[in-house]
Amino acid sequence: MRIANLAGRLVLLTDDGAVDVERASGQRFPADPHAVYARWEEFTTWAADLAAAEAEAFDEAALQAPSPAPNQVFGVGLNYRDHAAEAGLDLPDSPTVFTKFPSCLTGPSGEIALTGPTVDWEVELVAVIGRAAHRVPVEHGWDHVAGLTVGQDLSDRTLQLAGPAPQFSLGKSAPGFGPTGPWLVTPDEFADPDNLALSCEVNGESVQKSRTSELVFSVPELVARLSAILPLLPGDLIFTGTPAGVGMARTPQRFLAAGDELVSAVEGIGTMHHRFTEPS
Known part of the structure; x- marks a missing residue:
């Protein structure tokens, strides 16, 4: 199953287009894309039994973040061996x-x-929590994941590394520095959700390429490790880490400039496209 945030409304995506969830469910579920995660099991049961519904063509430019208002957004550093x-x-x-x-x-x-x-x-694989998780064992980690999407952990390296103690959260949280999408794909759609190709291109040049099987801590391990410390809530995001190829580690270093086009992709999910502008 694929769900998306289309211009602020929750939709199911089919081969024929987008099905508006609020209308198709007779208002059983609201249009708010974030609200669905608190009712994830009820929603997926309804969606699995949904009879043929009228789907409409849609403009991908209207797609927004699949989980637009999470209570918590976790980033995981050094989670690929080659990046470390x-x-x-x-x-x-x-x-x-x-x-x-x-x-x-x-x-x-x-x-x-x-x-x-x-x-x-x-570039990162992002897991979205669908069932509240607290002290969850690794073997049940996937049970608490609503689905997967593509993410970019954009980082202002100067701010991130400023001062006697790094400012990771501030350096990675400027407006627009957390793109996600283009939609959410449920784990059952993948032959192996622990082994997906991901890639990143800048102006058509490949700068990152790896597979999520190279993660140091897999998605279910991250759910277990994080939930051992604090509850994970429906709609929360886990940015699972980035592979080698970041600009800061290059010789000479390379960073994004105004006019650059960034393409981020994860196998079985989709692709994001962004263009950068001068500081506002």
Whole structure:
């Protein structure tokens, strides 16, 4: 199943187009895309039994973040072996976690204003929580995931690394620095949700390419590790980490500039397209 946020309304995506959930359900479910996660089991049961519904063609430019108002957004650092190596750091014994403030979230296409000359790309698989999770064992981690989407953990490296203590959360939370989309895909749609190709291109040049099987801590492991400390809530996002190829680790270093086109993709989900503008 694929669901999306189409101009602020929850839709189911079919081969024929988009089905408006509020109308198709007779207002059983509201149009608000975020509200569905608190009723995820009820919603998926209804959607599985939904008879043929009228689907309409839609403009992908109207797609917005699949979970637009999460209570919590977790970012995981150094979660690919090759990224830890390019950073010159040892693999972590436990997830290295920061937050991206929800105000940074945006949709899968459009323009994003740079904050300065050192904004970096980081393509990521993003897991969206569908069932509240607290002290969940690894073997049940996937049971609490509503679905997967594509994400970018855009990072202002100057701000991120400023001061005697790094400012990870501030450096990664400027407006637009958390693109997600183009839609959410439920785990049952994948032959192996733990082994998906992901990639990133800047102006048509491949800069990142890997598979999620290379994660140090897999999606169910992250659900277990995070939920051991605090409850994960329906609609929460987990940015699972980025592979090697970020601009800061290159020689010479390379960062995003006004006019650059960024394309981010995950196998079985889809592709995001963004263009960068001068700082506002």
